[in-house]
Amino acid sequence: MFKLIQKTALLSLLLLPVSTNTTFASEPPANIKAILHDNTPLAPAKVFDNVYCIGTKSVVAWAIKTEKGIILIDAMWDDTDAKTIINGMKKLGLNPEEIKYIIVTHGHGDHYGGANYLRNKYNAKVVMTKVDEILMNTLNTGANSSRSPKTPVDIYVNDGDKITLGQTSVEIVETPGHTPGGISLIFPTTNDGKKEVVAMWGGTGIPQDKELQSAYKNSVTHFEKKSKDMNSTSEITAHLFLDNGYNKLDIANNRKNGESNPFIRGEEGMDIYFKELHQSIDKILNKN
Numbered sequence: 001m002f003k004l005i006q007k008t009a010l011l012s013l014l015l016l017p018v019s020t021n022t023t024f025a026s027e028p029p030a031n032i033k034a035i036l037h038d039n040t041p042l043a044p045a046k047v048f049d050n051v052y053c054i055g056t057k058s059v060v061a062w063a064i065k066t067e068k069g070i071i072l073i074d075a076m077w078d079d080t081d082a083k084t085i086i087n088g089m090k091k092l093g094l095n096p097e098e099i100k101y102i103i104v105t106h107g108h109g110d111h112y113g114g115a116n117y118l119r120n121k122y123n124a125k126v127v128m129t130k131v132d133e134i135l136m137n138t139l140n141t142g143a144n145s146s147r148s149p150k151t152p153v154d155i156y157v158n159d160g161d162k163i164t165l166g167q168t169s170v171e172i173v174e175t176p177g178h179t180p181g182g183i184s185l186i187f188p189t190t191n192d193g194k195k196e197v198v199a200m201w202g203g204t205g206i207p208q209d210k211e212l213q214s215a216y217k218n219s220v221t222h223f224e225k226k227s228k229d230m231n232s233t234s235e236i237t238a239h240l241f242l243d244n245g246y247n248k249l250d251i252a253n254n255r256k257n258g259e260s261n262p263f264i265r266g267e268e269g270m271d272i273y274f275k276e277l278h279q280s281i282d283k284i285l286n287k288n
């Protein structure tokens with residue numbers, strides 16, 4: 001019981017400072033307290049033909065390489081993490097000077113904190129919703145402490161917008177719930193030359209606030225529809241302590257050409273993923 005209370009308190013502190021309770025779509029690991037504070041870098045990995053994952057046990061950023069530069073998704077906690085992203089990219093043979101856009105999924109410090117450093121260094125454009133820019137700039141506790149520098153936002157996005165670089169367009173799907181202005185993303189890639197479509201649910205904790213909970217439910221429905229319309233086959237997250245992510249990253253990093261990619265779920269696997277997302281929020285709503 002004590003452990004459970006500690007876990008809940010910590011989640012609320014780090015991931016959802018506006019609430020006193022947070023639940024994840026997937027069960028967080030028992031040692032989550034240590035993991036959320038764990039800045040141990042993960043081995044940077046090429047996950048799809050042009051999609052890369054760089055980060056720590058706490059949180060990761062994803063890089064999409066296009067003919068015209070790099071789109072970065074999320075920027076981790078702070079300047080130190082921004083340097084982890086830069087070093088990881090270099091190890092993968094990516095040039096961080098090519099970062100053109102930094103898409104920030106939501107206004108919590110573990111996602112925007114490194115953006116200001118990268119924006120200043122590489123003149124990259126920060127992409128976010130107006131609503132979560134306000135959250136970022138007005139909330140200064142929990143995950144939004146002084147550890148995570150606020151960043152100017154260059155491009156405001158709304159549902160249905162696309163961030164396009166070269167041949168790649170990232171679809172913006174507004175999915176309020178975890179935060180009021182959070183977004184999720186869908187984009188095409190290839191795996192060993194075969195087309196895949198990646199869905200990324202942007203905010204992974206269910207809030208305690210009842211209005212946001214009902215928004216969360218609607219957002220899962222909305223994102224599921226959009227994902228199906230776009231034939232999503234694969235799923236990624238910023239918090240790899242969920243969904244067996246460390247292991248998947250390791251497998252993706254060490255697999256040989258032709259071996260299966262654990263981030264690809266296929267049509268049926270995506271159905272199961274969304275079923276589980278629905279179940280996690282339904283469980284909370286049914287208690288209300």
Ligand SMILES: [Zn+2]
Pocket residue numbers: 015016106108178203204
């Ligand atoms: Zn968050």
